Amino acid sequence: MTDAVQVNQVRRAAPRRTGSWRGSGIKLYLPVVALTILIAAFVLPPAVMLIQTSLTDYTNPDGGYSLENFARLLEDPALYISAFNSVLFAAGATIVSLVVGASVAWVVERTNAPFKQLALATTVVSLGTPAILYVSAWVFLLGRAGPVNATWRALTGSKDTIVNVYSIPGMMLVEGLLWVPLVFLLCGATFKRQNADLEEAARMSGASVFNTVMRVSLPLAKPALLGLSIFIFIRNIEAFDVPVLLGTPGGVKLLTSDVYLAMTRVPPDLGHSSSFAVVLIVFVSVLLYFYGRISRNADRYASVTGKGFRPRPFDLGRYRWVGGMVILLNFLMVLALPLAAMLWNSVTPFVRAFEIRALSSLTLKNYAVILSDPYYLGLAFNTILASAAAATVVVAVTALGSWFAVRKFPGSQLIEQFASIPIIFPGIVLGVAMIQLALRTPFGLYGSIWLIVIAFIIRYMPYGMRYAQPGVMQIHRELEEAAGIAGATQRSIFRRVVLPLLSPALIAGWLFIFLLAAKELSIAVLLSSTSSKTIAVAMFNQWTNGQPGEVAALGILWTILMSLCATVMIVLTRKDSKSEGAL
Amino acid sequence: MTSINSMTLEVSNLTKTYWTSNSRFPGGGIQPISFSLKAGTFFTLLGPSGCGKTTTLRCIAGLEIPDDGRLSLGPTTFFDGASNSNLPLNQRNIGMVFQSYAIWPHMTVFENVAFPLRVRSQLKLSAAKITEMVREALNTVGLSGYENRSATQLSGGQQQRVALARAIVRQPGLLLLDEPLSNLDALLRDEMRNELKRLQKQIGITTVYVTHDQHEALEMSDIIAVINAGMLEQMGPPREIYNRPRNAFVAGFMGATNLLPAKLGESAGTGDYRTITLDSGEVIKACFPYPIAANSKIAVSIRPESVSLAAPGTAVPEGYNALEGSVLSSGFLGNIVRYTIQLCSNRIQVHQPADIHFNDGDRIAVHFSPEKSLGLSDERRTA
Numbered sequence A: 001m002t003d004a005v006q007v008n009q010v011r012r013a014a015p016r017r018t019g020s021w022r023g024s025g026i027k028l029y030l031p032v033v034a035l036t037i038l039i040a041a042f043v044l045p046p047a048v049m050l051i052q053t054s055l056t057d058y059t060n061p062d063g064g065y066s067l068e069n070f071a072r073l074l075e076d077p078a079l080y081i082s083a084f085n086s087v088l089f090a091a092g093a094t095i096v097s098l099v100v101g102a103s104v105a106w107v108v109e110r111t112n113a114p115f116k117q118l119a120l121a122t123t124v125v126s127l128g129t130p131a132i133l134y135v136s137a138w139v140f141l142l143g144r145a146g147p148v149n150a151t152w153r154a155l156t157g158s159k160d161t162i163v164n165v166y167s168i169p170g171m172m173l174v175e176g177l178l179w180v181p182l183v184f185l186l187c188g189a190t191f192k193r194q195n196a197d198l199e200e201a202a203r204m205s206g207a208s209v210f211n212t213v214m215r216v217s218l219p220l221a222k223p224a225l226l227g228l229s230i231f232i233f234i235r236n237i238e239a240f241d242v243p244v245l246l247g248t249p250g251g252v253k254l255l256t257s258d259v260y261l262a263m264t265r266v267p268p269d270l271g272h273s274s275s276f277a278v279v280l281i282v283f284v285s286v287l288l289y290f291y292g293r294i295s296r297n298a299d300r301y302a303s304v305t306g307k308g309f310r311p312r313p314f315d316l317g318r319y320r321w322v323g324g325m326v327i328l329l330n331f332l333m334v335l336a337l338p339l340a341a342m343l344w345n346s347v348t349p350f351v352r353a354f355e356i357r358a359l360s361s362l363t364l365k366n367y368a369v370i371l372s373d374p375y376y377l378g379l380a381f382n383t384i385l386a387s388a389a390a391a392t393v394v395v396a397v398t399a400l401g402s403w404f405a406v407r408k409f410p411g412s413q414l415i416e417q418f419a420s421i422p423i424i425f426p427g428i429v430l431g432v433a434m435i436q437l438a439l440r441t442p443f444g445l446y447g448s449i450w451l452i453v454i455a456f457i458i459r460y461m462p463y464g465m466r467y468a469q470p471g472v473m474q475i476h477r478e479l480e481e482a483a484g485i486a487g488a489t490q491r492s493i494f495r496r497v498v499l500p501l502l503s504p505a506l507i508a509g510w511l512f513i514f515l516l517a518a519k520e521l522s523i524a525v526l527l528s529s530t531s532s533k534t535i536a537v538a539m540f541n542q543w544t545n546g547q548p549g550e551v552a553a554l555g556i557l558w559t560i561l562m563s564l565c566a567t568v569m570i571v572l573t574r575k576d577s578k579s580e581g582a583l
Numbered sequence B: 001m002t003s004i005n006s007m008t009l010e011v012s013n014l015t016k017t018y019w020t021s022n023s024r025f026p027g028g029g030i031q032p033i034s035f036s037l038k039a040g041t042f043f044t045l046l047g048p049s050g051c052g053k054t055t056t057l058r059c060i061a062g063l064e065i066p067d068d069g070r071l072s073l074g075p076t077t078f079f080d081g082a083s084n085s086n087l088p089l090n091q092r093n094i095g096m097v098f099q100s101y102a103i104w105p106h107m108t109v110f111e112n113v114a115f116p117l118r119v120r121s122q123l124k125l126s127a128a129k130i131t132e133m134v135r136e137a138l139n140t141v142g143l144s145g146y147e148n149r150s151a152t153q154l155s156g157g158q159q160q161r162v163a164l165a166r167a168i169v170r171q172p173g174l175l176l177l178d179e180p181l182s183n184l185d186a187l188l189r190d191e192m193r194n195e196l197k198r199l200q201k202q203i204g205i206t207t208v209y210v211t212h213d214q215h216e217a218l219e220m221s222d223i224i225a226v227i228n229a230g231m232l233e234q235m236g237p238p239r240e241i242y243n244r245p246r247n248a249f250v251a252g253f254m255g256a257t258n259l260l261p262a263k264l265g266e267s268a269g270t271g272d273y274r275t276i277t278l279d280s281g282e283v284i285k286a287c288f289p290y291p292i293a294a295n296s297k298i299a300v301s302i303r304p305e306s307v308s309l310a311a312p313g314t315a316v317p318e319g320y321n322a323l324e325g326s327v328l329s330s331g332f333l334g335n336i337v338r339y340t341i342q343l344c345s346n347r348i349q350v351h352q353p354a355d356i357h358f359n360d361g362d363r364i365a366v367h368f369s370p371e372k373s374l375g376l377s378d379e380r381r382t383a
């Protein structure tokens, strides 16, 4: 003991060296600090702007900052109704997507059921499809005149409808199905990592398939599933498309649609929507806090896997067809039915039910209009430009940022924090903040496509980190150290070693962000002008103007294009077995 | 690979301690360590896992900044704690082979080996010169013709050779190897051991080799440094380390031995023979290769092959120690039989030629020479 203390004192007296093998001093600090400032310049202004506006009382503009907006908001019973509706809607939708997505993922990843490729194809196509298309398809399918209600009427002879899509249950169903593809991908990653030995041990001990699943597979996946469900719940709380497209016409108010309505009112109620937005942010932040805690635990569970383990599929035996049915049903609900509805709508001159006699009136006029009108070409160009520009900036910034952060460059502590801030902004909230920012910038940002690009960059910064960070972690330290010893500078280590090894993750991340941005509605709907409209916004406008035929035709064409991108992304992420896709 | 600029490595009082954020005591590292290697020496850092070998090597490489001390290679000072100067690792001109080989998977074999030549733009090498140097390095390690293979398509042994070629391609002044053989299977390991040694002699490069395997160390090294818990226990040529271990730890680490604890009454000088009483009460005569202070805890180290077994009552060879015991168990190893013998309270291992046979439970006499009974210090450093 005395020895140790002595050692201790000796050591304490010795000089503490700063720096690492990567170097020290200004040359190492400068790029890190510059990048930190760049990220901060993107993410901090909207946050500041929102808080500032929420504290400004617009009925009394000279009164300085006050909590007037919040007071008014909290007194208003509408807030509580919207909050309740939001929670109810999000919870229901989460359950729908989790039950469907997790079952399909388990069947695909862990059993020998047939039609597995179909599940993947379903996911690929859905990832690229704008939500508004799904919504319009489901409105058609479940609407008053839609095939479901028509069948019901034909069967029972009643004049009523069996489902009302403009209600909370209808919204839950549609929103839930929207998230099934992502749940499928993320759950699939979890199930793939599960050690089949544990299940086989249970089977050897005499457990039936059912018992094994209930007692071993599910409890093992529980932390990961819990984390995932909170994540999906947050996304559903932030959801914009379904609340506005189905909730608003049906008189169901939710938090996000309230923010939107307050903004689009004439004159816009900035203070009201900002304080609404702040409430929404607080709400989401609390959820994210729990999400962070749970997903950390989930990682601990996941590391149960040992060396040399290879998941072996569960033999379903005589019940293989049940697994196949699950996959088929998923294909029908998530892809085939909505796609068929869209196709139908795109070739009928006006909305009409599925009927034999409607066949004679089929027309390609909608496609002809879209393919010949330069307006649509402009839309596609705007959308691709904005999404590609945002994805490129995000990937470039986060590739460098995660390298700095993961390798603990001096001064890099704030990079990850800053880059994660936007995760608390629901899309519509970011839109509100960006409008206010744009109104105050002198150089004509308002209404330009670059405003949308900047908003997309902010929004997808955390997604970029999610792809790049695990990518860097996978690069063995010694690969970089060997380059250093070989005589390379930090710059050439990044360029010649890190970047090439990171590129599969970066390309997958780029495509993921591109796909999300290309269908993003909630931000673009607030920020676009006539000259900076994106595809999603145009579809939204056509839809609200009652041109479902053109929406459908445009949607089909766009879906084909985006599915190609999604295919490339999935192929890349699958090859890169350790990356689990971004949240 | 001729004209290698082989240089002397000077390490003095090199110190590095890792502090975990919330502890008052160091979490590992190395205590002041000094050595000086003549040009062309094959020097081995040997010790159990976690003793600080890699830390020492990484300090020399420049991958860790030492707390204190001085490092220099030939005329170049790598690190000097006194003047707080540190030469960045990419300017040190050393070659290193990592435990994981660290072959860049996105490059071909040729590109891997050419990398150290390409990234040093100040060398201003022409493409033809680079090709020639890479060819020569690959030739040296026996990988000619593999230039265009993707690095990931190689076997473990071949990856090892690529790593080696990359380390020597720009003719560095020092070669560092961190457990390069530990990821190979047993057969390949033996082959590479000889190959490495041959290469090192051929190039004549000063080499620091890290391993936890005493056989590797004994076979390959000119000089071995045995490290334990961050401290240098002994340094010297293989024969000296094996035959005259500095203390009980070194004796135990350098191959199988029996350590019989005892307490030394009066101090012993170098080369003294003393009759001592073991903690078990038995009395033997031991030789002291190093001076030991009075009242020290010691252990008498007797190698299993230095002991002979005999039936009780057999004549004891002149001057030999004789103890009584019984056979606990025996195992046939082909060329020898390994016996476990129960003495008064100690158990010892004994190796005997396979033609002598005793049964389990037999009473037996144990004979060994005092010359082969080394009295060694056995003070535990920290409780």
Ligand SMILES: Nc1ncnc2c1ncn2[C@@H]1O[C@H](COP(=O)(O)OP(=O)(O)O)[C@@H](O)[C@H]1O
Residues within 6 Å of the ligand: B018, B019, B027, B028, B029, B047, B048, B049, B050, B051, B052, B053, B054, B055, B056
């Ligand atoms: N970066 C580090 N931070 C803290 N402790 C470390 C670090 N690297 C090594 N250590 C500790 O220092 C000791 C020596 O490690 P190392 O030199 O790697 O041992 P080895 O002899 O097995 O190569 C170990 O106890 C290890 O836990």
Ligand SMILES: [Mg+2]
Residues within 6 Å of the ligand: B050, B053, B054
């Ligand atoms: Mg080591």
